[in-house]
Amino acid sequence: MTTLRLILGDQLNPEHSWYRTVRDDTVYVLMEIRQETDYTLHHAQKVLAIFAAMRDFARHLREAGHRVRFVAIDDPSNRQSLTANLDALVQHYQATAFAHQAPDEHRLDAQLSDWCQAQAARGLQVSVADTEHFLSARDEAARLFGDSRHWLMERFYRHMRQHHRVLMQADAPRQPEGGQWNFDHDNRKAWSGTPAAPADWRHHHDHRALWATIEASGVRTFGDPQADDGRWPLNRQEALADLEAFVTQALPHFGDYQDALSGEASGRQWRLFHSLLSFALNVKMLQPAEVIAAAEGAFHSGRVPLAAAEGFIRQILGWREYVRGVYWAHMPGYTERNALSHHLPLPAWFWTGEVKMACMRQAVGQSLQHAYAHHIQRLMVIGNFALLAGLDAQAVHQWYLGVYIDAFEWVEAPNTLGMSQFADGGVIATKPYVSSAAYLDRMGDHCKGCAYQRKERLGERACPFNALYWDFHLRHAELLRRNPRIGMVYKQIDKMDAAQREAIATQADTWRARLDTL
Numbered sequence: 001m002t003t004l005r006l007i008l009g010d011q012l013n014p015e016h017s018w019y020r021t022v023r024d025d026t027v028y029v030l031m032e033i034r035q036e037t038d039y040t041l042h043h044a045q046k047v048l049a050i051f052a053a054m055r056d057f058a059r060h061l062r063e064a065g066h067r068v069r070f071v072a073i074d075d076p077s078n079r080q081s082l083t084a085n086l087d088a089l090v091q092h093y094q095a096t097a098f099a100h101q102a103p104d105e106h107r108l109d110a111q112l113s114d115w116c117q118a119q120a121a122r123g124l125q126v127s128v129a130d131t132e133h134f135l136s137a138r139d140e141a142a143r144l145f146g147d148s149r150h151w152l153m154e155r156f157y158r159h160m161r162q163h164h165r166v167l168m169q170a171d172a173p174r175q176p177e178g179g180q181w182n183f184d185h186d187n188r189k190a191w192s193g194t195p196a197a198p199a200d201w202r203h204h205h206d207h208r209a210l211w212a213t214i215e216a217s218g219v220r221t222f223g224d225p226q227a228d229d230g231r232w233p234l235n236r237q238e239a240l241a242d243l244e245a246f247v248t249q250a251l252p253h254f255g256d257y258q259d260a261l262s263g264e265a266s267g268r269q270w271r272l273f274h275s276l277l278s279f280a281l282n283v284k285m286l287q288p289a290e291v292i293a294a295a296e297g298a299f300h301s302g303r304v305p306l307a308a309a310e311g312f313i314r315q316i317l318g319w320r321e322y323v324r325g326v327y328w329a330h331m332p333g334y335t336e337r338n339a340l341s342h343h344l345p346l347p348a349w350f351w352t353g354e355v356k357m358a359c360m361r362q363a364v365g366q367s368l369q370h371a372y373a374h375h376i377q378r379l380m381v382i383g384n385f386a387l388l389a390g391l392d393a394q395a396v397h398q399w400y401l402g403v404y405i406d407a408f409e410w411v412e413a414p415n416t417l418g419m420s421q422f423a424d425g426g427v428i429a430t431k432p433y434v435s436s437a438a439y440l441d442r443m444g445d446h447c448k449g450c451a452y453q454r455k456e457r458l459g460e461r462a463c464p465f466n467a468l469y470w471d472f473h474l475r476h477a478e479l480l481r482r483n484p485r486i487g488m489v490y491k492q493i494d495k496m497d498a499a500q501r502e503a504i505a506t507q508a509d510t511w512r513a514r515l516d517t518l
């Protein structure tokens with residue numbers, strides 16, 4: 001009578017109730033499979049970090065006395081498919097029961113539920129456990145929003161604050177701490193070098209042997225596997241140390257510089273005061289509740305200002321849970337959306353970082369180097385450019401899904417296709433997140449040494465963001481003109497004469513025709 005319990009690569013939570021008792025009749029199964037390395041082209045560091053963490057998790061379970069079957073990428077018995085391996089393992093262990101934790105990706109959810117259905121018909125006892133990770137149910141956002149056209153994150157966030165009693169006044173339980181729900185307006189400072197950005201506090205790991213195994217197994221990746229010295233956490237202990245370092249060293253300034261960009265003049269700080277916790281959260285080494293509690297505790301003990309704690313908590317209690325709700329409410333189908341019919345292929349420099357636009361060079365370059373870019377780089381630099389240029393929404397989605405260390409479809413797709421590319425037609429974003437060079441210049445120092453001129457709209461030296469910005473609104477006027485949040489843009493367009501509009505369209509066409517050499 002053996003039960004197999006499957007642990008997926010993003011289910012590395014040692015605190016899960018599964019592990020409270022050690023049972024001889026239970027075998028925990030982890031597998032490194034080509035199915036998971038190959039569903040898109042991944043950054044080498046992402047494959048390495050996940051495999052290394054899975055191996056460490058298996059070690060931890062064995063040390064705690066559990067039975068573990070780890071199917072390594074180069075294991076001769078590895079059939080490289082989740083369900084083909086499960087078939088073999090059920091046979092091998094003569095298993096009578098199988099359990100898995102609910103997957104966060106629709107792709108795996110569908111695959112496992114089909115497989116379980118077929119196995120149940122053959123007499124295997126199957127069950128699905130909760131991951132015990134998120135603070136909302138898969139369908140909580142759908143229930144809250146019903147059939148509203150726009151799903152406003154702010155509404156969901158307030159619901160979550162009240163429901164989980166986070167940053168609420170002690171003596172007025174329905175009132176937010178500080179009398180305000182949101183300090184977003186205080187969180188928009190540019191950064192010019194002070195306060196100093198903290199040094200990287202994360203651990204180092206030597207993944208060379210694991211990398212050799214991965215390469216020898218024929219897994220295709222991009223990006224430098226060791227450029228960051230293997231610094232993504234291996235396990236919960238390391239992730240907890242990273243959380244502590246973040247709360248002490250960076251959270252006090254997180255709010256102020258949350259939207260800032262750092263270029264050449266300010267030392268190209270690639271993460272500024274951001275936490276770098278998304279990988280640990282998404283593979284479930286860390287629980288969102290404990291990360292939120294750490295930030296809230298730091299506020300209550302006077303170590304961080306309210307605006308910083310609130311700004312950070314909003315990302316996790318608000319955005320992270322909200323995008324998951326959007327994903328499950330709109331899958332399947334969401335990942336195929338392309339509401340603006342954008343179809344241009346990605347320029348070659350998305351794979352090299354070799355582009356003359358300083359902000360893009362930094363954001364794409366560090367994505368390739370660290371498998372990481374912070375939120376504003378993802379949204380207002382790379383995403384902004386992709387949307388203005390009209391890059392293929394699905395190609396953009398696949399690039400984001402592959403390049404970032406924290407990219408799992410449930411969180412990546414709503415952010416990329418919804419928030420960034422407006423490909424869902426406005427479920428998440430009430431207007432497209434786009435800007436000309438003026439915004440980028442305000443939020444950072446990239447424009448200073450750039451080959452392009454931030455104030456020019458036309459000509460070889462003009463910043464491409466400018467003509468592309470106006471052309472985007474001209475091209476999509478039918479869809480966007482009536483949007484009250486963009487009214488000002490169309491007022492300015494209406495003041496332009498036909499020749500000005502023509503010149504913008506021609507300039508934008510010129511940029512689009514030579515994207516590879518920008």
Ligand code: FAD
Nearest residue numbers: 274275276277278315319320375379406407412415416420
């Ligand atoms: P911090 O800035 O320190 O924020 C703290 C935490 O809040 C993050 O670790 C993350 O868990 C959460 N968070 C912040 N913003 C969001 C958000 N919009 N949605 C969900 N969670 C959020 N996040 C991912 O985890 N995986 C992705 O694949 C991903 N793709 C993105 C694609 C685009 C186009 C955009 C605009 C954003 C994307 N994000 C994604 C959200 C966000 O950019 C990252 O979570 C963040 O940059 C991770 O770095 P950090 O841990 O230093 O975050």
